[in-house]
Amino acid sequence: MKLFLRLCKNPLSLTGLVLLTFFVGVAIAAPWLAPPPWPREPYRIARCGFSPIPQPPGVSNPIHGIRLIVTGQAPICRVRPFGTTGEGQYDIYYALVWGTRTAFKVGLYITGISLTIGLLLGSLAAYFGKYVDEVIMRIVDVFMAFPFLVAAMTLAAVLQPTIGRGLVTAMIALITFGWMGYARLIRGDILAVKERDYVQAARAAGAGHLRIIFRHILPNAIYPTMVMASMDIGSYVISFAALSFLGLGAEVGYADWGQVLAFARNWIPRLHEYWWIIVYPGTTLILFVLAWNLVGDALRDILDPRLRGRITV
Amino acid sequence: MWAYIVRRLLLLPLLIFLVTLFVFGMYSFLPPKMRASLYVQDVPRSPDAMERIIERYGLDQPIHIQYLRWMGNLLRGDFGWSKTAQRPVLEALAHYFPATLELALWALIPVIFIGIWLGILSAIHHNRPLDHATRVFALVGWSFPSYVYGLLLIMVFYAWLRWFPVGRVSQWVLQLEATGGFHRFTGMYTLDAILNGRPDVLADALRHLVMPIFTLAYIQWALLLRITRSSMLETLRQEYVMTARAKGLSERVVIYKHAVRNALIPVATVAGLLLIGLLNGVVITETIFNYPGLGRWAATAATQLDILSVLGFTLFNCGLLVLGNLFVDILYAVIDPRIRLE
Numbered sequence: 305m306k307l308f309l310r311l312c313k314n315p316l317s318l319t320g321l322v323l324l325t326f327f328v329g330v331a332i333a334a335p336w337l338a339p340p341p342w343p344r345e346p347y348r349i350a351r352c353g354f355s356p357i358p359q360p361p362g363v364s365n366p367i368h369g370i371r372l373i374v375t376g377q378a379p380i381c382r383v384r385p386f387g388t389t390g391e392g393q394y395d396i397y398y399a400l401v402w403g404t405r406t407a408f409k410v411g412l413y414i415t416g417i418s419l420t421i422g423l424l425l426g427s428l429a430a431y432f433g434k435y436v437d438e439v440i441m442r443i444v445d446v447f448m449a450f451p452f453l454v455a456a457m458t459l460a461a462v463l464q465p466t467i468g469r470g471l472v473t474a475m476i477a478l479i480t481f482g483w484m485g486y487a488r489l490i491r492g493d494i495l496a497v498k499e500r501d502y503v504q505a506a507r508a509a510g511a512g513h514l515r516i517i518f519r520h521i522l523p524n525a526i527y528p529t530m531v532m533a534s535m536d537i538g539s540y541v542i543s544f545a546a547l548s549f550l551g552l553g554a555e556v557g558y559a560d561w562g563q564v565l566a567f568a569r570n571w572i573p574r575l576h577e578y579w580w581i582i583v584y585p586g587t588t589l590i591l592f593v594l595a596w597n598l599v600g601d602a603l604r605d606i607l608d609p610r611l612r613g614r615i616t617v
Numbered sequence: 618m619w620a621y622i623v624r625r626l627l628l629l630p631l632l633i634f635l636v637t638l639f640v641f642g643m644y645s646f647l648p649p650k651m652r653a654s655l656y657v658q659d660v661p662r663s664p665d666a667m668e669r670i671i672e673r674y675g676l677d678q679p680i681h682i683q684y685l686r687w688m689g690n691l692l693r694g695d696f697g698w699s700k701t702a703q704r705p706v707l708e709a710l711a712h713y714f715p716a717t718l719e720l721a722l723w724a725l726i727p728v729i730f731i732g733i734w735l736g737i738l739s740a741i742h743h744n745r746p747l748d749h750a751t752r753v754f755a756l757v758g759w760s761f762p763s764y765v766y767g768l769l770l771i772m773v774f775y776a777w778l779r780w781f782p783v784g785r786v787s788q789w790v791l792q793l794e795a796t797g798g799f800h801r802f803t804g805m806y807t808l809d810a811i812l813n814g815r816p817d818v819l820a821d822a823l824r825h826l827v828m829p830i831f832t833l834a835y836i837q838w839a840l841l842l843r844i845t846r847s848s849m850l851e852t853l854r855q856e857y858v859m860t861a862r863a864k865g866l867s868e869r870v871v872i873y874k875h876a877v878r879n880a881l882i883p884v885a886t887v888a889g890l891l892l893i894g895l896l897n898g899v900v901i902t903e904t905i906f907n908y909p910g911l912g913r914w915a916a917t918a919a920t921q922l923d924i925l926s927v928l929g930f931t932l933f934n935c936g937l938l939v940l941g942n943l944f945v946d947i948l949y950a951v952i953d954p955r956i957r958l959e
Contacts, residue, residue, distance in 0.1 A: 316756075442635065445632055446632065446635040450938070451935075453897035465647055550920065574776055576772050576776040586768070586769065590757075593762070597756055
C-alpha cells in the first residue's frame with residue numbers, strides 16, 4: 305500500500321498507472337467494446353467488406369452494409385472508428401481492442417516464464433557454485449552470444465514447419481533467448497547474500513538446500529530481478545510485435561497490434577493518405593509500452609536505488 | 618593484463634563450439650525431408666530423389682555424425698544454398714554485408730554524438746528542466762518501437778513531403794553502374810562515390826540513407842544517454858573533480874577535461890549492447906526501408922522458410938557479437954587498469 309502511494313506521488317509513475325488501468329479496463333471490457341462477430345473465435349479480427357483499399361475512419365456505406373447482411377456474406381460492420389486495413393478489410397478498432405488482451409497475455413507469459421527459468425538456473429548456479437556454476441554460466445554465455453531479436457526470428461522460423469505459425473511459436477522463441485539476464489542478476493545477488501550469518505545459522509540448524517534457497521536466500525535477493533522483469537514486460541511486447549510485423553508472430557487475421565502495423569507496409573508510397581493504419585496501432589503500442597516503462601522506472605527507484613541508471617536490454 | 622586476455626581467448630573456442638552446436642540443434646528441429654529439400658536447387662525429377670538426397674547428405678545418420686558433417690562443411694566454407702538470394706549462403710553474406718556495414722557506420726555518428734552529448738548535458742543540468750526533458754525523451758524513446766518510428770518517418774518524409782526516398786540508390790545510379798560509368802570498389806556507395814569522384818552519387822546515396830540512419834540510431838540514443846548521464850553524475854561527485862574546481866579551473870575545463878574522460882569508461886562497456894542493438898535493428902530497419910542489406914535478406918529468408926540462409930545469418934551475427942564482446946572486454950581492461958586486477 306505504501307508502495308502504491310509512493311507510485312501515485314510521482315507524476316511520471318502516476319501517468320503510467322493511469323495508462324495501465326485504462327488498458328486493463330479495455331482488456332476486460334473487450335467483449336462489450338467490440339462484440340465479436342464470431343463469438344467462438346473472438347481473436348479473429350472483424351472484417352468490413354471486400355474493398356481492396358483501406359477505408360477511412362467513419363461510417364461505411366449503409367446500403368452496401370445492408371446488402372452484405374442480407375446475403376450473409378460478411379459480418380456486420382457499420383461503424384469503423386479507426387478505419388480498416390487494405391487487403392482483408394480488417395477493422396483496426398476491433399484489432400486494437402482485442403489486441404490489448406493479446407499484449408497482456410504475451411507480455412506477462414513471456415516475462416513470467418523467462419523469469420522462472422532465469423531464477424531457477426541462476427539460483428542453482430549461485431547456491432551450489434563450483435562446477436554447477438561453471439556449467440550453467442557457460443550455457444548462459446552461449447545464449448548471450450545470440451543477438452536477441454535475430455535469434456528469436458531464427459528460432460521462430462525453424463519452429464514453424466513443426467508447430468506452425470502462431471502465438472506459441474513466437475513466445476517460445478522469445479523466451480528461449482530472454483531468460484539469461486535474470487539468471488545473471490539473481491546469481492550475483494545470491495552470491496552476495498549466501499554467506500551472510502543468517503544463512504549460516506539456518507544451515508547449522510540443519511535446514512535442507514531447498515529450504516535455505518526458498519526461505520532464506522531468495523526473499524533477500526529477489527527484488528532487483530523482479531524490478532528488472534517489470535521493466536522488461538514492455539520490451540517483450542515490442543519484440544513480439546516485431547516478430548508479428550516481420551510475419552513470424554501471430555497468424556494472419558489474429559488480433560495483434562504488430563499484425564495491423566504489418567499491413568501498413570503494403571501502402572508505403574501513399575502512407576500519408578492511409579495514415580490511420582499506422583497512427584492508431586502505433587499510438588496504442590507506444591502508450592502500452594510507455595505505461596509499463598514508467599511504472600517499472602519508478603519501481604526501480606523506490607525498491608532498488610542500486611539499479612538507478614542501469615539499463616537492461 | 619595478458620593473463621586476462623589469454624583466459625578470454627581460451628574460452629573462445631569452447632563458446633564457438635557450443636554456439637554451433639546450438640545452431641545445429643535448431644536446424645535438426647526440422648524433419649529430414651524438409652532438411653533434404655533445403656539442398657535441392659531445382660525441381661527433383663525422379664520419384665526417389667528425396668531418398669537419394671537424404672542418403673547423399675547423410676540426413677538419416679546418427680545426430681553426432683550429422684553434426685560433424687555439417688561442421689566440416691561449415692569449416693570448408695559451405696553454408697549451403699540460399700534460395701532467397703539464389704547463390705551460396707556465404708556468397709550472399711559477402712554480397713549483402715557492405716550495404717549493412719555502410720548503414721551501421723553512418724548510424725554510429727548520431728548515436729555516439731547525440732547520445733553521449735545529451736547524456737553529459739543532462740548530468741550537468743542535474744534535476745533541472747533539461748534533465749527532466751531528456752529523461753522523458755529517453756523513456757519515450759525506449760517505448761517507441763523502431764518499426765513504428767520508421768513507418769512514421771516514411772509517412773511524413775517519403776509519402777507526404779517526398780524529401781527522402783526509400784531503397785538504396787536511385788535508378789540512374791544503377792544505370793550509370795551498368796554502363797560502366799561507376800565502379801564498385803568496396804560495395805559501399807558513399808565511399809565508392811568519393812573514390813569515383815562523383816559528388817552527385819554521394820548525395821543520392823546519402824539522401825537514401827537519412828531515414829534508415831535515424832531509425833537505426835534513435836533507440837540507441839536512449840540507452841547511451843541514460844548510461845552517460847548516470848556515469849557522469851557519479852564522476853562529478855568524485856574528489857578529484859572537487860579538487861579541480863577548488864584549484865579554480867573553469868567549469869568547462871573541469872567538465873570536459875577531468876570529468877568526461879573518466880565518465881566515458883563505463884560507457885565503453887555498453888558498446889557490446891550497442892552492437893546487439895545494431896544487429897537487431899538492421900533487420901527491422903532494412904525491411905521497412907527496403908534497403909538491400911543483410912537484415913532484409915534474413916527477414917525475407919525467415920518468412921520464406923529459407924532456413925539455411927537464416928542460420929548462416931545467425932552464425933554470422935554470433936561471430937560478430939562474440940568478437941565484439943571480446944574486443945570490448947580487452948579494450949576495457951586496457952583503458953581501466955582496475956579491471957585487470959579482478
